[in-house]
Amino acid sequence: MIRAAILAAAFGSALALSASAAAQNFVVTNATVATGDGSEPIEGGYVVVENGQVTQVGSGTATVGYPAIDAGGGWVTPGLVATVTSLGLWDVGAVGESNDTRASRSPFSAALDVAPAINPNSQHIMIHRAAGITRAATVTTPSGSIFGGQGAIIDLGADGDAVTRARAFQIVSLGESGARLAGGSRASAHALFRNALREADRFGEDARIPGRASRPAERDPGDDMPLDPRLVAGNAERGDDVLLTRFDAAALVPVVRGEQRLYVEVERASDIRSVLALKREFPRLDLVLVGASEGWLVADEIAAAGVPVIADGLDDLPERFEELASTQSNIGRMAAAGVKVAINASAMENPRNLNQFAGNLVALAKMPRASGLSWGQALAAITSIPAEISGLGGRAGVLAPGAAGDLVIWDKDPLEVGAMPVRVFIDGVEQPLDNHQSRLKERYRDLDESRLPKAYDW
Amino acid sequence: MKAIIRLFSVAATGALLAACATTGSGETARSASARDYPDRPYPSTYRPYPGVPTALVGATIYDGAGGRIENGTVLFRDGEIVAVGDAALSTEGYTRVDGTGKFVTPGVIDIHSHLGDYPTPSVDAHSDGNEATAPTTPDVWAEHSVWPQDPGFTRALANGGVTALQILPGSANLMGGRSVTLKNVPSRTVQGMKFPGAPYGFKMACGENPKRVYGGKGRKPSTRMGNFAVNRQTWYEAREYADGDRKKRDLAKETLAGVLDGEILVHNHCYRADEMALVMDMAKEMGYRVTAFHHAVEAYKIGDLLRENDVCSAIWADWYGFKMEAYDGILENAALLRQAGACVVIHSDSDQGIQRLNQEAAKAQAAGARMGIAIPDAEVIGWFTLNAAKAMGIADMTGSLEPGKMADVVLWNGDPLSVYSRPEKVWIDGALMFDALDPKRRPVSDFELGQPGEGDVK
Numbered sequence: 015m016i017r018a019a020i021l022a023a024a025f026g027s028a029l030a031l032s033a034s035a036a037a038q039n040f041v042v043t044n045a046t047v048a049t050g051d052g053s054e055p056i057e058g059g060y061v062v063v064e065n066g067q068v069t070q071v072g073s074g075t076a077t078v079g080y081p082a083i084d085a086g087g088g089w090v091t092p093g094l095v096a097t098v099t100s101l102g103l104w105d106v107g108a109v110g111e112s113n114d115t116r117a118s119r120s121p122f123s124a125a126l127d128v129a130p131a132i133n134p135n136s137q138h139i140m141i142h143r144a145a146g147i148t149r150a151a152t153v154t155t156p157s158g159s160i161f162g163g164q165g166a167i168i169d170l171g172a173d174g175d176a177v178t179r180a181r182a183f184q185i186v187s188l189g190e191s192g193a194r195l196a197g198g199s200r201a202s203a204h205a206l207f208r209n210a211l212r213e214a215d216r217f218g219e220d221a222r223i224p225g226r227a228s229r230p231a232e233r234d235p236g237d238d239m240p241l242d243p244r245l246v247a248g249n250a251e252r253g254d255d256v257l258l259t260r261f262d263a264a265a266l267v268p269v270v271r272g273e274q275r276l277y278v279e280v281e282r283a284s285d286i287r288s289v290l291a292l293k294r295e296f297p298r299l300d301l302v303l304v305g306a307s308e309g310w311l312v313a314d315e316i317a318a319a320g321v322p323v324i325a326d327g328l329d330d331l332p333e334r335f336e337e338l339a340s341t342q343s344n345i346g347r348m349a350a351a352g353v354k355v356a357i358n359a360s361a362m363e364n365p366r367n368l369n370q371f372a373g374n375l376v377a378l379a380k381m382p383r384a385s386g387l388s389w390g391q392a393l394a395a396i397t398s399i400p401a402e403i404s405g406l407g408g409r410a411g412v413l414a415p416g417a418a419g420d421l422v423i424w425d426k427d428p429l430e431v432g433a434m435p436v437r438v439f440i441d442g443v444e445q446p447l448d449n450h451q452s453r454l455k456e457r458y459r460d461l462d463e464s465r466l467p468k469a470y471d472w
Numbered sequence: 473m474k475a476i477i478r479l480f481s482v483a484a485t486g487a488l489l490a491a492c493a494t495t496g497s498g499e500t501a502r503s504a505s506a507r508d509y510p511d512r513p514y515p516s517t518y519r520p521y522p523g524v525p526t527a528l529v530g531a532t533i534y535d536g537a538g539g540r541i542e543n544g545t546v547l548f549r550d551g552e553i554v555a556v557g558d559a560a561l562s563t564e565g566y567t568r569v570d571g572t573g574k575f576v577t578p579g580v581i582d583i584h585s586h587l588g589d590y591p592t593p594s595v596d597a598h599s600d601g602n603e604a605t606a607p608t609t610p611d612v613w614a615e616h617s618v619w620p621q622d623p624g625f626t627r628a629l630a631n632g633g634v635t636a637l638q639i640l641p642g643s644a645n646l647m648g649g650r651s652v653t654l655k656n657v658p659s660r661t662v663q664g665m666k667f668p669g670a671p672y673g674f675k676m677a678c679g680e681n682p683k684r685v686y687g688g689k690g691r692k693p694s695t696r697m698g699n700f701a702v703n704r705q706t707w708y709e710a711r712e713y714a715d716g717d718r719k720k721r722d723l724a725k726e727t728l729a730g731v732l733d734g735e736i737l738v739h740n741h742c743y744r745a746d747e748m749a750l751v752m753d754m755a756k757e758m759g760y761r762v763t764a765f766h767h768a769v770e771a772y773k774i775g776d777l778l779r780e781n782d783v784c785s786a787i788w789a790d791w792y793g794f795k796m797e798a799y800d801g802i803l804e805n806a807a808l809l810r811q812a813g814a815c816v817v818i819h820s821d822s823d824q825g826i827q828r829l830n831q832e833a834a835k836a837q838a839a840g841a842r843m844g845i846a847i848p849d850a851e852v853i854g855w856f857t858l859n860a861a862k863a864m865g866i867a868d869m870t871g872s873l874e875p876g877k878m879a880d881v882v883l884w885n886g887d888p889l890s891v892y893s894r895p896e897k898v899w900i901d902g903a904l905m906f907d908a909l910d911p912k913r914r915p916v917s918d919f920e921l922g923q924p925g926e927g928d929v930k
Contacts, residue, residue: 107794108680138793283924311924330627330930331592331823332920339925342631363791363825370831373891380885381894381908384929425842431831431891432838451792451802455843458808461776468773 037066037419037442041076045085048428049413050092050397054390061090063419066442071413083423083437091393091428093148093170093420093440094368095411096359097324097400098185098277098304101150102132102139102168102176116157124210124269125244125261126163127181128154134168134176140449143170145366146428146435148420149178149401149410150359156187156279160195160203161210164265165277167404169420171440181242182405183275184266189285189305190336204288206257211296213258214266218243220250223267243267272298275405277324279304282336283311290319302403304358306348307340313351322354322403326361327371345375345395346385356400368396373429392429419443514615516666518655520901525549527563528883531571536578536857536872540850546576548879551901556873569897575888577853578872579635579656579880579900581860582826583739583786584766584819587625588618588639588654588662592823593919602642603649607686607693608706610674611723612649614639618662624823626915627930629656630906631827633882633895636667638864640766643677643741644685646693646703650727651675651739653864657900658915671865673763674731676703677741678751679797696747700754707758737763737865739786743797745773752781764863766819769801775812784815784863788825789832789839806833806855807840810847817863818855829856834889849889878902 040063047059049071062070062078070076105112114131132152133139142150153165162185168176187195188203196203217223223243244264252260268274276299278289286306293299303309303323309316316323325348329340345355357372359365372395378386387395401411410418419442422428422435438445457471526548533544535556545561547554555561589601600617603609618639628634634656641648651673654665678699687694693702710728718729730736738755742748742765755762764784765771769792771778771785778785785805792801806816818833820826837852854872861871870878879902886893898906907913911927920926 105793106796106799109796141792308924328824328827330631330827331623332923333592333594333823335593335595338920338923339928341925341928341930343929363822364793366790370835370891374828374831377892377894378929380892381929383911426838429891431834431889432841434838434842450800454800454802455804455808458772459843461774461812 037063038444039064039080039442040083041078041080042083042085042090042421042423043076044087045090045423046087047071047073047413048089048091048390048393050393051412051414052390052394052398054388055089059090061413061421063421063439063442066419068413068417068419068421069415071415085423088436089424089426089428090413091146091422091424092397092411092413092417093422093438094146094396095400095404095406096142096147096150096365096368096396097356097404098358098360099150099152099365100155100360101142101147101152101170101365102134102136103128103152103154104138105136114154116155118157120158122259123156123159123262124161124163124184125259125265126154127242128152128163129166129177129180132166132168132176134171134174137450139170139176140172141451142364142366143172143438143445144435144447144449144452146422146424146438147365147368148422148438148440149404149406150365151182151400151404153183153185153277156185156191156195158195160187160192160206161185161262161266162187164274167406169440170445171443172446173443179405181274183277183302184269185277185279185304187279188289189280189282190334191279200285207292208295210258210262210266211270213256213263215270217250217252217260217263218267218271220252221264223264225268225271225273270296270298272300275300275302275403277302277304281305281307281334283308283339285336286312287315290315290321293319305361307337307344309353310341310344310347311339313348313353316348317352322356322399323348324356324358324400324403327357328374329361342374342378343385346378346387349387349391350385354399354402355395356403357395369429369433370431372396373431376429389429514663514666516668517661517663518657518659518666518668520551521657521903521905523549523551523879523899523902523904525566526899526902527566527568528571528576528881529559529563529568531574531576531883533576533873534850534853534888535874536854537874538848538850538854540848544576546873546881548881548899548902551879551903553873553875553877553879555875569883571883573886574896575884575886575893576873577633577882577884577888578857579870579882579898580633580829580856581864581871582628582632582634582637582820582829582856583764583817583860583863584821585628585637585639585826586642586821587628587637587823587826588620588622589614589641591619591622592624602644604644604685607645607682607691607702608647608724609641609645609649610647610725610727612641613652614641614650614675615652615662615666617641618652618654618665620659620662620665621917621919623917623920624826625656625658626917627823628826629898630908630914630930631894632829633884633898634826634829635880635882635898635900636861636864636866636870637826638673638739640673640739641675643675643681646677646682646699647706648675648677650736653866655900657905658917667866669866669869672727672730672736673739673864674727674736675739675741678747679741679743680795681741700750703754704757707754707760711758731760732758734761737863739764739766741766743767743769745770749774749777752777752783764817767798767821769798769805771814772802772805772808775809775814778809778814779812782815784817784859785809786817786819786860786863788821789818789835803836803839804843804845806836807843807845807847810840811845815859815863816855817859819860830888830893831891834891837889849887852889
């Protein structure tokens with residue numbers, strides 16, 4: 015149990031924090047520290063955060079003079095990392111005006127860049143921040159084309175600035191959904207895909223779009239963000255049999271060059287093989303499989319290809335013909351074969367169920383013939399592994415020197431059902447945890463309207 | 473990627489349409505009806521499978537009715553519970569099953585399922601839950617849509633410990649038709665699954681779905697006031713029929729008359745508090761009662777009204793935001809209802825959620841604990857056992873471990889309110905229908921024979 019000490023904030027109530035709050039230096043002591051790297055938890059541990067970054071993790075007593083947060087023996091983990099989400103893209107799912115996840119009538123597909131559409135102040139983000147998710151990959155859903163567009167890596171901090179890395183990856187659908195989007199057949203989806211990559215390859219050459227290695231110094235944006243190739247004024251002539259708009263072709267240049275990861279939605283074993291085979295034609299593709307419900311059938315091949323997987327955690331029904339072999343043991347079997355597997359946040363009711371899903375994979379360890387994950391592996395599947403796949407390896411999803419000061423103090427074992435954060439930090443800044451739902455809970459704590467209507471209770 | 477797809481298909485296709493209902497009365501139709509209904513032409517052919525006299529010993533027992541026994545003993549034979557007590561109970565003549573370190577609960581009951589009428593694979597040919605061709609279809613019966621080979625039944629048994637479930641029509645219509653209550657026993661026919669003596673339920677839906685579906689067809693109802701107008705007129709005509717000689721066969725009015733007689737239990741899909749209050753007044757106006765509101769994400773706002781009207785709320789733990797009327801869903805719904813003295817049932821409305829009703833209940837319990845509402849584990853078990861049975865009108869037959877009741881029993885390999893626990897053995901009417909330790913004691917539906925993963929742990 016968390017002691018009251020934890021609830022009495024060491025440096026002011028989280029509610030008092032302004033959006034521009036500076037990172038604090040502090041140490042969390044007397045904690046059960048789970049670092050997220052796959053190891054088992056450290057009892058009696060501490061975590062030191064300085065200038066927004068983790069600088070020390072250990073057991074015993076930290077020798078720093080920073081304000082201490084006594085975790086009272088409670089659990090501390092890195093902030094959870096939700097990958098493949100729509101966080102920040104909608105207020106109400108079925109209210110189209112509030113929902114930016116799909117654009118089936120857009121003239122563009124691969125060129126869609128989700129970054130400017132993300133609302134850091136949405137309840138969607140606030141609710142999931144309160145659930146301990148501190149980083150996420152957000153992306154639009156393939157809807158008008160097999161290509162869904164370019165996803166962003168975001169943080170869930172309350173500072174109005176969500177996007178850590180725009181255009182971090184492209185997403186394409188090459189299973190049953192992709193077949194439908196491509197006109198009704200997987201054959202068409204694959205033809206469209208190949209054509210798109212060839213057009214992009216050619217366009218990149220003809221328009222002399224600089225790649226990562228040859229970027230002119232005067233165009234260097236000053237960080238590791240590659241240039242947006244869509245904005246390059248390449249006046250390349252194009253043939254008259256092109257399918258892609260110039261904008262879409264330019265957007266796929268970094269994909270075909272392996273400078274931008276390509277997330278591929280795919281479920282069936284044979285479809286996974288077809289995707290892995292794409293590397294023979296396009297050797298520089300940097301693939302990530304998303305879904306992969308039948309991945310266990312071809313786990314050795316996925317491992318040999320060195321392709322990471324963002325897998326549906328608990329799918330175990332033949333929801334579609336492409337998922338006949340789905341089983342909750344899928345992730346455990348793939349992990350045992352050496353595949354790097356993260357849990358897919360889009361394959362659950364809400365991303366805040368990530369820790370419940372991870373806990374369920376631990377539960378499988380007790381079931382005969384089932385394959386699950388160890389506790390440490392399960393936490394890694396929702397922290398360090400999705401962070402690595404997101405390009406944040408060592409910088410998020412892990413409590414280790416040099417990583418962002420993203421940490422969560424929990425009210426119980428974080429993989430247990432009902433576990434919720436007591437305090438959340440992002441980049442060393444304590445985060446407010448209130449939102450529409452927490453306010454409703456407080457308003458309706460009682461139903462007393464003897465003096466005034468509930469509407470005055472705020 | 474299903475969750476995202478589903479999120480947006482809800483509005484378009486009504487794939488998530490559902491309903492809900494409960495009765496606090498515990499009255500069932502086990503005894504002969506007061507009236508001679510001409511409506512039992514598809515009688516249950518279910519007969520319990522053979523079992524051996526069994527003594528579960530050494531486990532922690534939750535009886536479903538709020539009781540907890542450490543190191544307890546449960547005796548059952550000939551399909552019935554014989555005795556529930558402590559270690560002093562004699563087990564002579566019974567085959568002992570050692571439950572040391574394990575837990576025993578009544579069989580899990582899902583009051584809101586679409587297994588069989590929206591089976592997997594989720595293809596159009598299987599879309600049999602909504603007769604969305606008229607706003608009121610009291611003449612349709614869910615049992616005529618149920619595909620007994622739905623693989624979902626097997627997962628609900630093996631992972632969820634589900635022994636009984638109510639299959640409802642969807643919520644496209646104001647009046648969706650009759651539900652059917654099933655034993656979760658594999659069968660070649662739906663009659664072979666029908667729960668003997670269970671009363672019929674009647675699915676109703678308020679709010680967005682009916683007005684969207686029919687407004688979208690340019691017909692009445694297209695508004696919430698239209699919903700009520702159509703309902704009220706339909707009820708008045710039903711009352712006229714019910715008060716007459718009932719000679720003319722009219723399937724729709726026979727169902728409605730059954731509701732007015734109190735023989736058929738109303739399960740009303742409804743999200744918003746204000747709408748539930750109106751529906752309860754409509755029920756008084758027409759002379760029927762609402763047994764349960766299903767989904768009821770705003771039930772916490774009117775816990776007092778629900779208690780006074782003796783209406784259960786069959787709810788999720790944490791679904792919210794997928795449609796406008798679900799915007800105010802909060803984790804504390806169940807706990808606040810319980811604080812108000814109203815009846816709580818945890819439901820699934822999902823082929824995934826039905827595998828984890830115990831976990832969903834635990835999430836709702838934990839949310840209550842965080843706001844100072846402590847609810848004992850033994851009571852929470854009742855949210856997905858006895859309370860569900862009461863609201864389905866089968867509580868005199870199942871839902872708790874009491875002498876004379878059906879031996880619907882789950883042996884869990886750990887605390888059923890922990891993410892780390894799973895059913896180890898499940899008995900239905902005293903017959904062992906699932907055993908995690910016996911690879912062959914798990915059902916495989918016709919559909920999955922010869923498919924990859926046949927007989928796999930799922």
